[in-house]
Amino acid sequence: MSESFDVHKAIDWLQDRLKERTSWDGLTIIVISVVGLIATPLIKYAAWAGLAYGLWTFFHEDRGPRIR
Numbered sequence: 001m002s003e004s005f006d007v008h009k010a011i012d013w014l015q016d017r018l019k020e021r022t023s024w025d026g027l028t029i030i031v032i033s034v035v036g037l038i039a040t041p042l043i044k045y046a047a048w049a050g051l052a053y054g055l056w057t058f059f060h061e062d063r064g065p066r067i068r
Helices: 008-018 021-059
Strands: none
Touching: 008 021
16 A cells, blocks of 8 residues: 555654754744744733732831831
C-alpha cells in the first residue's frame, strides 16, 4: 500500500531536526511567542488589578502596630 505521506519519514525528519540546536532555538521562540499572544489580554487586567491594589495600599491607613 503506497501512501502519499509516509509517517515514518516524517518521524525520522522530526527526530533529525530535534538533534539540532537551531531547531531548539526556533521551538523556544515559537513557544514564547504563543504564550505572549495568549497572555497579552490577561496582562492588561492584571496590570489594572495591580494598580488598584497599589493605590488602595498606598492610601489605606495601617491599623497595625506603629513603627517608631
